[in-house]
Amino acid sequence: MVSSITRTQGLGGSSASEPGGSQKAIESGFGFHSISLPATPLFGTDGIRGRVGELLSAPLALQIGYWAGIVLRSGSSYPGSVIVGQDSRNSSDMLAMALSAGLTAAGLEVWYLGLCPTPCVAYLTSNSDAIGGVMISASHNPPEDNGIKFFGADGLKLSQALQTDIEAGLRGVASHGVDINNCGRHYSRPELVVNYTQALKQPLQAVNLQGMKIVLDLAWGAAVGLAPSVFESMGAEVICLHHQPDGDRINVNCGSTHLDILQAAVREHNADLGFAFDGDADRVLAVDNSGRQVNGDYILYLWGRYLQQKQELPDNLIVSTVMANLGFERAWKQSGGKLIRTAVGDQYVQAEMHRTGGMLGGEQSGHILCRHYGITGDGLLTALHLAALVQQAGVPLMEMVNESFHTYPQLLRNVRVEDRTKRVGWKECQPLQEAIARAEAAMGDAGRILVRASGTEPVIRVMVEAEAAELANYWTNELVLQVQQHLAV
Known part of the structure; x- marks a missing residue:
């Protein structure tokens, strides 16, 4: 319990409404x-x-x-x-x-x-x-x-x-x-809010990021007032992008869904790494010192290996979603780990972690939950701990990623479907189901297919993953065509 957060009887906070009314x-x-x-x-x-x-x-x-x-x-x-x-x-x-x-x-x-x-x-x-x-x-x-x-x-x-x-x-x-x-x-x-920032830094008191140059893409969003000061207070040199609150530009060609500007900035400034947050900062993606994207799969693997080596990862378990790359899954199992997949959505990951006692989980998109330090997906918490891992390892993030696993080619396409009824009932679309069956038969164990309705946007998401990029590209195009012809009209 944080002692300074109590009921407001006797507080000097400003009131915007008066009691009364039945x-x-x-x-x-x-x-x-x-x-x-x-x-x-x-x-x-x-x-x-x-x-x-x-x-x-x-x-x-x-x-x-x-x-x-x-x-x-x-x-x-x-x-x-x-x-x-x-x-x-x-x-x-x-x-x-x-x-x-x-x-x-x-x-x-x-x-x-x-x-x-x-x-x-x-x-x-x-x-x-x-x-x-x-x-x-x-x-x-x-x-x-x-x-x-x-x-x-x-x-x-x-x-x-x-x-x-x-x-x-x-x-x-x-x-x-x-x-x-x-x-x-x-x-x-x-x-x-200061209680939250203090809680972020408390487990990292022994970490000094001095000597590290870090670029932050704040997406004109919720982290603009906190992330730069937290990293600077831990000794890092910080370069900020999109670092003012701007309701017209939040997430527009920036942040965790658009990494191009961050990647270029990391290379331009010869930075050690970069982080891109989304509009509400509950997710983060990283960029290594070469400007290459480091997604949630790599973050989970690197953090998982660290906790595994410290014997702080019960059952060597990571909870992720159906979007987790096959390369990540196979590498984690080869290291003695166990991976459980859930439906897409951090609430499903969180529920499975509580059910199994798992301490680390998350999504490829950058929602990462580590119950050692927090109770929910937290982009700023994740970024601080990944920066600390790089500092403690004494090697560039690029090298850490290269030594982890090889990602299978994975294509994700979003098809806008305005009709909510069609989105919810996409599984009843016979031509699409037949195309999915053909793709699964053609790829066998060499790939995966995931088609789903987004729970946050008016789109059907089509993901195809395969050992060969040509296979992934062919079947992605075929399935997207079926969605466009039968659901998007």
Whole structure:
């Protein structure tokens, strides 16, 4: 428990709402008839996410906040507090304030952090007496999208059951009833973020990054105020790219989904390594000293080997997803390790880690969870520890990667499918299923195919991995064509 994070009775935080109002008055002002909801579920693999002005709006965020408040306080012995943070999108202020209005209408206090990474919200929620946390962000999505991510009192992603309860309230079939005599209050609490930065550095007190030159691509997003100062405080020379909060440019041709500028900067400055974060800084990808991408598979392998050698990796287990490269899997098993694959999404990795007792897991895309040091995927935490591994190894990251494993050629194509019903029901598309069967028969043990609907974007993802690049390219094109012809129209 962080002693400085307590309920706000007697605190000097600024209040943006006053107590008062009955449950009847609140509910009569939240007319469900004014909100249009899609027939398909609102919650995806990472909360509620979509285009602002189409799916997400202030009236919807207001009601989401209210019903989330009702659901969260139903499992608590007192009304409690909810920690709220946001990224730099232009719509994040609007959604955060509307959500806060709903939460306070449900009788809860809101501790508003302002701009901060998603893992900061998770950490502070778990290390306080807050009953939940919310992050306003669409992660790596473009600026016109946004999202609402919920955390339970333990700092973990809110359970599917509680998400279902929130959605039931939104759809007018709520199962929870709570007597609300007074509204809650909204407090601005940006000073709490320092507790998160201190927790990041605490296990690395013996590490000095002096002499290392590190380039950071902050994607105009949530890490701009924290990452440079944390690396500099540990002795590194830091060169920053896209390091101001900019809602018009967040994730646009930068960050963890666009590494070109970072790769060029690492080579130009003769840096030791570079890190690219996404918009809410819960994921990170690295670039070695030659400018080559180092994805989540390599980060997991290198960190796993370090923990394995220290005998701090139970059962030598790493939990990853169906996207993990075959080269990584085979190399890890050859080193005496065990790999468990889950569905794509850090919540599935996290759930499997808790089920098995695993301490290290993550995704190829850069969501890395190490339970020795954190409770959720954390791009800044991962970057600090990878930089420490390179410093302690005394050899360049390029050399460490070269000595790890060979990646199988893997192609990933996204096909935009606007019709949500077609995306959700893609497995019923017979021509696509027949094409998948042909591809699997043709490649046998020499490759893998993964077709899936994204839980965060309106796309069908087609991934083909093979020992031969020609095979991967041929079958990727064939499957993409089937999606375009039968689902994207």
